[in-house]
Amino acid sequence: MDIKTGKDYAQMLLSIGAVSIRGEDALFTWASGIKSPIYCDNRLVIGYPDIRKSIAKGIAQKMTADFGTAFDLVAATATAGIPHGAWVSDILEKPMVYVRSSQKEHGKGNQIEGPYKAGQRVLLVEDLLSTGGSSLKCVEALEAEGLEVLKIYGIFNYGFESMKARLAERGMPYETLTDYPTLLELLRDQGKLTREEAERLALFSENPRIFTED
Numbered sequence: 480m481d482i483k484t485g486k487d488y489a490q491m492l493l494s495i496g497a498v499s500i501r502g503e504d505a506l507f508t509w510a511s512g513i514k515s516p517i518y519c520d521n522r523l524v525i526g527y528p529d530i531r532k533s534i535a536k537g538i539a540q541k542m543t544a545d546f547g548t549a550f551d552l553v554a555a556t557a558t559a560g561i562p563h564g565a566w567v568s569d570i571l572e573k574p575m576v577y578v579r580s581s582q583k584e585h586g587k588g589n590q591i592e593g594p595y596k597a598g599q600r601v602l603l604v605e606d607l608l609s610t611g612g613s614s615l616k617c618v619e620a621l622e623a624e625g626l627e628v629l630k631i632y633g634i635f636n637y638g639f640e641s642m643k644a645r646l647a648e649r650g651m652p653y654e655t656l657t658d659y660p661t662l663l664e665l666l667r668d669q670g671k672l673t674r675e676e677a678e679r680l681a682l683f684s685e686n687p688r689i690f691t692e693d
């Protein structure tokens with residue numbers, strides 16, 4: 480079996496230009512409102528068939544290692560998680576649903592799209608965890624419908640202590656193919672960071688709100 484490492488996946492993201500770094504004068508605003516000097520755009524992965532296949536295979540391998548076939552459903556978070564959830568559910572030949580960040584305001588008014596039944600065991604696919612808030616919102620929506628979420632899988636997480644504590648408090652295991660410390664190490668080893676960038680990114684990993692005015 481072809482097992483890839485966190486470094487391999489981080490390199491894939493770098494190779495397609497998914498990682499952008501900016502100075503303090505042009506910070507990214509994240510879903511949580513956090514102002515960040517870095518943005519990892521996993522949405523670009525869909526344009527690269529070899530890379531998207533490796534990513535789907537990697538997530539599917541982790542799911543199989545954890546649960547074998549003892550789960551009923553792959554759920555994906557809208558929107559960035561949806562394509563990856565679809566490819567993973569295809570590899571594992573499991574049904575799929577996706578979860579909106581909030582209930583739809585027209586049509587059927589659904590938050591969860593696709594067929595499911597209360598009591599089913601679900602593995603959630605998210606593209607990326609920063610604070611973990613979006614994933615937990617989806618977990619709550621699934622649980623409110625009587626589904627049991629076993630674990631969250633993703634491509635990338637920032638490894639913030641606050642995110643780890645939040646998910647641990649909720650008793651929600653998670654795993655991603657690669658993460659921020661691995662990416663930073665790679666960027667440093669490849670000489671792709673100026674000293675100022677390296678310092679800024681290291682500070683940010685210790686305190687993700689360091690550039691955010693409250």
Ligand SMILES: O=P(O)(O)OC[C@H]1O[C@H](OP(=O)(O)OP(=O)(O)O)[C@H](O)[C@@H]1O
Pocket residue numbers: 510511556557558559560605606607608609610611612613614
């Ligand atoms: O862990 P969090 O702090 O919640 O941040 C991560 C979330 O933010 C991004 O989604 P975004 O809200 O940008 O929407 P999209 O998936 O529709 O692009 C990303 O795809 C995750 O879902």
Ligand SMILES: O=C(O)c1cc(=O)[nH]c(=O)[nH]1
Pocket residue numbers: 508509510511517518519520521607609610
């Ligand atoms: O937290 C976010 O909104 C976020 C961070 C990031 O690096 N990439 C992304 O797509 N969203």
